[in-house]
Amino acid sequence: MIVNQQRYNDISGILTTTSNFLLNYYNNDRRRFFVTATSIFVTTYTLWKLVRKQKSSIHEKYPNIVPSVSGALPMFGHGLKISKDPLGFIQQCKAEYGPAFKIKLMTQDYYVLTGKLIPEFVMASRKTVSFTDGIETIMPVERVMKLSYEHKHTEEIVNPRDKHPITYPIKQNFKPNQIEVFSDRIEKAFLEMLHDELNLKRGEKKQIDPWDFLSHAISRISCLCFAGSRVGTNRELISSMATLTQNIVKAGMLLTVLPPMIADMIVRRYMSVERQLDLLMKLLVPLINGLRSGEIPDDEPTFVSMTSKLPKADGSMRSPEDAAFHFKGVALASIHTTSHFTTFALHELACRPQLMADLRQEIATLDQRTPESVSHLPLLDSFLREVLRYDIDNLGLHHMALQDLVLSTGQVIPKGSLIVAALNEAHYDPALAPPSDTPLNVFDPYRYLNVKEDKASSTIGIDMISFGLGAHACPGRYFAVNEIKYVLAELLVRFNISTPSGKRGPDTFALGMAKFPPKENIILECIV
Ligand code: HEM
Numbered sequence: 100m101i102v103n104q105q106r107y108n109d110i111s112g113i114l115t116t117t118s119n120f121l122l123n124y125y126n127n128d129r130r131r132f133f134v135t136a137t138s139i140f141v142t143t144y145t146l147w148k149l150v151r152k153q154k155s156s157i158h159e160k161y162p163n164i165v166p167s168v169s170g171a172l173p174m175f176g177h178g179l180k181i182s183k184d185p186l187g188f189i190q191q192c193k194a195e196y197g198p199a200f201k202i203k204l205m206t207q208d209y210y211v212l213t214g215k216l217i218p219e220f221v222m223a224s225r226k227t228v229s230f231t232d233g234i235e236t237i238m239p240v241e242r243v244m245k246l247s248y249e250h251k252h253t254e255e256i257v258n259p260r261d262k263h264p265i266t267y268p269i270k271q272n273f274k275p276n277q278i279e280v281f282s283d284r285i286e287k288a289f290l291e292m293l294h295d296e297l298n299l300k301r302g303e304k305k306q307i308d309p310w311d312f313l314s315h316a317i318s319r320i321s322c323l324c325f326a327g328s329r330v331g332t333n334r335e336l337i338s339s340m341a342t343l344t345q346n347i348v349k350a351g352m353l354l355t356v357l358p359p360m361i362a363d364m365i366v367r368r369y370m371s372v373e374r375q376l377d378l379l380m381k382l383l384v385p386l387i388n389g390l391r392s393g394e395i396p397d398d399e400p401t402f403v404s405m406t407s408k409l410p411k412a413d414g415s416m417r418s419p420e421d422a423a424f425h426f427k428g429v430a431l432a433s434i435h436t437t438s439h440f441t442t443f444a445l446h447e448l449a450c451r452p453q454l455m456a457d458l459r460q461e462i463a464t465l466d467q468r469t470p471e472s473v474s475h476l477p478l479l480d481s482f483l484r485e486v487l488r489y490d491i492d493n494l495g496l497h498h499m500a501l502q503d504l505v506l507s508t509g510q511v512i513p514k515g516s517l518i519v520a521a522l523n524e525a526h527y528d529p530a531l532a533p534p535s536d537t538p539l540n541v542f543d544p545y546r547y548l549n550v551k552e553d554k555a556s557s558t559i560g561i562d563m564i565s566f567g568l569g570a571h572a573c574p575g576r577y578f579a580v581n582e583i584k585y586v587l588a589e590l591l592v593r594f595n596i597s598t599p600s601g602k603r604g605p606d607t608f609a610l611g612m613a614k615f616p617p618k619e620n621i622i623l624e625c626i627v
Pocket residue numbers: 221230265266269273429432433434436437440496564565566567568570571572573574575576578579
């Protein structure tokens with residue numbers, strides 16, 4: 100790509116110089132017009148030849164390459180079309196080009212895989228595709244970290260032979276039969292949040308920005324469960340972790356649109372997350388030192404204690420700084436995602452009074468409300484699964500092809516390409532889901548009640564890819580669904596939930612890809 104860009108620049112440079120020379124030489128209006136028109140024609144023709152040559156060389160190398168969708172505009176690619184009707188555009192491409200096709204959004208090519216082809220890349224080995232590299236292409240998280248903190252701490256490069264210091268502890272300790280150890284802390288953190296922020300009298304109302312409220316509530320829970328009682332109640336840590344992802348996303352967006360030198364300078368100076376990372380290190384490094392020396396008793400299961408006890412493949416222990424720094428990884432994986440879907444859930448509830456009444460009735464059957472007891476309620480679980488299914492991104496699960504990927508259709512995705520899953524399209528495809536009375540493009544919170552198969556909110560499959568699929572599917576999903584259901588149950592029994600407009604507001608899409616909840620506030624009216 101860089102070589103081609105250089106060639107374009109060279110050719111345009113030569114053409115510009117030549118036409119300037121001719122213009123100076125023939126100082127006459129008719130000739131000026133003639134020279135300009137000829138220059139434009141020659142430039143266009145040369146560029147067209149170059150693009151064709153590049154295309155034909157790709158086709159020579161890969162005769163069965165995944166087809167490109169026509170009609171990409173200069174600069175925007177298919178951006179305008181997909182933004183107008185995100186799902187409709189993908190469905191139309193699938194109907195015209197088959198289950199795999201290539202689109203262009205702004206300057207980036209995306210190989211879109213639909214339906215049954217999705218597992219072929221999501222479940223492929225990490226030697227073939229990389230989730231981290233895929234995400235980094237569209238959202239340079241690592242670059243933001245480096246720009247913000249490289250002068251103080253360099254992120255550990257995890258040896259492929261090591262047990263991964265973020266994924267391994269979560270995979271090993273957050274299984275459905277293990278997460279009970281977090282219940283008291285989930286309960287404590289959320290009840291304290293309600294006490295501090297929503298201490299209303301019966302009949303009193305308060306408008307909240309649900310995203311802001313929930314990201315702080317989820318951050319309280321995460322800090323207490325993942326860092327532990329000794330540091331996890333620190334208000335500054337909670338608020339830093341609640342906004343860390345948003346700050347990184349903002350800085351990351353700037354890095355993708357501005358020239359590197361300018362963008363790096365702006366991020367370093369004005370958008371750095373250094374302060375948040377400083378705080379994290381200040382609190383967690385002494386905690387890890389204390390746990391290791393035995394000065395602090397290791398009496399509470401936390402992500403920090405799990406990761407700091409995990410030896411490397413050669414038997415050595417990672418430094419307390421390296422172990423502490425991994426906390427931001429779990430904060431990034433868990434807080435934004437969980438708050439995002441809980442915000443959608445509140446908006447779905449706000450426009451459905453009957454559903455709220457049915458859920459309250461179900462919750463009232465419990466002797467005690469705990470994350471455990473609430474997790475077994477069938478309607479609440481069916482509702483959450485429907486939120487995870489219906490309110491999904493249009494395109495997601497970005498993976499980078501580290502090798503040529505040959506699909507079961509025989510088509511090839513070349514090494515170095517960015518692959519995405521048509522998540523929304525798959526979740527709305529009747530061929531992939533069990534038969535249902537309600538069409539899949541309709542939100543039906545009762546959909547999974549009384550179905551024969553296991554359709555729990557944490558059960559993944561081609562009809563539920565919000566947590567990914569296969570070996571790399573989200574290992575925190577059992578924790579996440581318990582946490583979300585508990586938060587919703589506590590809100591439902593205390594408040595009537597509505598919106599100022601009385602309706603469910605429209606979703607917003609970023610570049611036709613990511614789907615965000617309505618921007619409208621939520622009104623909470625105390626009913627107890
Ligand atoms: C509703 C909330 C959540 C959603 C929608 C979600 C979704 C996802 C998705 C789509 C992936 C990528 C799977 C892939 O590579 O194909 C993932 C990975 C991951 N998630 Fe979650 N997640 C959520 C909550 C959490 C929580 C609460 C934790 C921690 C307790 C967590 C920890 C992780 C980790 C460590 C990975 C990396 C797994 C790997 O690379 O093998 N997630 N998550």
